[in-house]
Amino acid sequence: MDFLSEKVKNLTPYVAGTQPLGENWIKLNTNENPYPPSPKVMEALQNADIAKLRLYPDSDSRELCRAIANQLNVSPENIFCGNSSDEVLALAFQAFYSGKTNILTPDISYGFYPVWGEMYSVGFNVQPLREDFSVNIADYKNSKGVIIANPNAPTSLALSLPEIEQILRQNPDGLVLADEAYIDFARFESAVPLIKTHENLLVVRTFSKSYSLAGLRVGFAVGNPALIEGLKRVRDSFNSYPLDMLAQLGATAAIQDSKSLAKTTKRVIATRETAIARLNELGYRVLPSQANFLFMEAENAPALYQHLLGNKILVRHWNKPRINNFLRVSVGTEQEMEAFIQCVKQQ
Ligand SMILES: *Cc1c(COP(=O)(O)O)cnc(C)c1O
Numbered sequence: 001m002d003f004l005s006e007k008v009k010n011l012t013p014y015v016a017g018t019q020p021l022g023e024n025w026i027k028l029n030t031n032e033n034p035y036p037p038s039p040k041v042m043e044a045l046q047n048a049d050i051a052k053l054r055l056y057p058d059s060d061s062r063e064l065c066r067a068i069a070n071q072l073n074v075s076p077e078n079i080f081c082g083n084s085s086d087e088v089l090a091l092a093f094q095a096f097y098s099g100k101t102n103i104l105t106p107d108i109s110y111g112f113y114p115v116w117g118e119m120y121s122v123g124f125n126v127q128p129l130r131e132d133f134s135v136n137i138a139d140y141k142n143s144k145g146v147i148i149a150n151p152n153a154p155t156s157l158a159l160s161l162p163e164i165e166q167i168l169r170q171n172p173d174g175l176v177l178a179d180e181a182y183i184d185f186a187r188f189e190s191a192v193p194l195i196k197t198h199e200n201l202l203v204v205r206t207f208s209k210s211y212s213l214a215g216l217r218v219g220f221a222v223g224n225p226a227l228i229e230g231l232k233r234v235r236d237s238f239n240s241y242p243l244d245m246l247a248q249l250g251a252t253a254a255i256q257d258s259k260s261l262a263k264t265t266k267r268v269i270a271t272r273e274t275a276i277a278r279l280n281e282l283g284y285r286v287l288p289s290q291a292n293f294l295f296m297e298a299e300n301a302p303a304l305y306q307h308l309l310g311n312k313i314l315v316r317h318w319n320k321p322r323i324n325n326f327l328r329v330s331v332g333t334e335q336e337m338e339a340f341i342q343c344v345k346q347q
Pocket of ligand 1 (some may be wrong): 031084085086087110149153179181205206207208214217218219
């Protein structure tokens with residue numbers, strides 16, 4: 001007996017990078033941070049009043065919103081918190097794009113966008129990136145919406161703030177969603193300050209990458225209050241308490257420790273630059289990354305992927321047009337990257 005609905009039968013779900021069981025893997029496949037979160041997170045979780053778990057958490061994560069707003073120099077009414085940025089993005093698709101057509105997005109970007117597109121009946125107008133994987137901003141105009149990861153994944157390239165601003169101006173009637181999962185690793189600035197002048201901008205961020213909290217599942221959106229209210233309408237039609245009490249406590253502690261964030265991202269960026277230089281010396285082309293991962297070209301990418309896997313080094317490869325001769329490699333510790341490079345050399 002097949003109980004699946006027609007819609008679900010026809011879905012092509014997103015395939016996340018594997019979380020392998022067992023020890024001794026070098027895990028460079030999901031862009032996790034190789035360093036632990038701020039010690040303030042540990043402190044906050046250890047001091048949590050566990051008896052309070054009998055109560056529902058704050059539906060609006062007000063303390064966390066206030067802490068985020070303080071750091072970003074916006075008001076708490078500009079913040080919406082969710083159980084991961086994937087969830088915030090899914091709610092945004094429902095709130096702003098559902099049933100619409102001509103939503104512009106690059107041909108090579110985060111693999112979850114087309115899945116939500118199918119799930120929530122969004123019509124995309126896919127724009128090919130240039131040969132060098134850069135975004136041609138002239139392609140993004142007069143639409144009902146734009147979704148762009150900045151820096152982009154898996155390409156690792158980013159748009160500058162003036163370029164984002166031009167996309168906002170070119171789409172006055174469309175919501176522009178900037179997915180800034182990797183912005184803390186970028187040379188270019190975040191688009192957050194532009195929410196004050198552009199009511200069609202929603203910025204989505206996550207604690208998973210730069211804050212080393214992928215396991216806590218916290219993400220948020222920044223935008224004008226009308227957009228935040230729109231997200232709450234969908235949330236309250238789905239799950240009124242998306243963030244548990246511990247997640248709210250941990251993320252609040254993390255965002256307040258900007259020193260720890262700066263230290264960790266600086267370390268990852270330094271390792272990234274060394275790894276790119278080493279791979280270039282070995283003759284590999286690597287895109288100029290503004291994220292915590294490398295997008296490297298390898299003629300023999302599937303074979304290299306297998307060779308690495310055989311040595312317990314996990315990276316990502318997509319058998320997709322234009323990128324099937326590339327590997328995406330998360331930036332690990334210095335030692336992990338050294339092991340990766342040695343393994344690449346052996347092949
Ligand atoms: C990792 C990633 C996310 C998801 O982050 P979570 O908050 O862990 O769900 C969203 N967008 C992009 C582009 C990512 O790479």
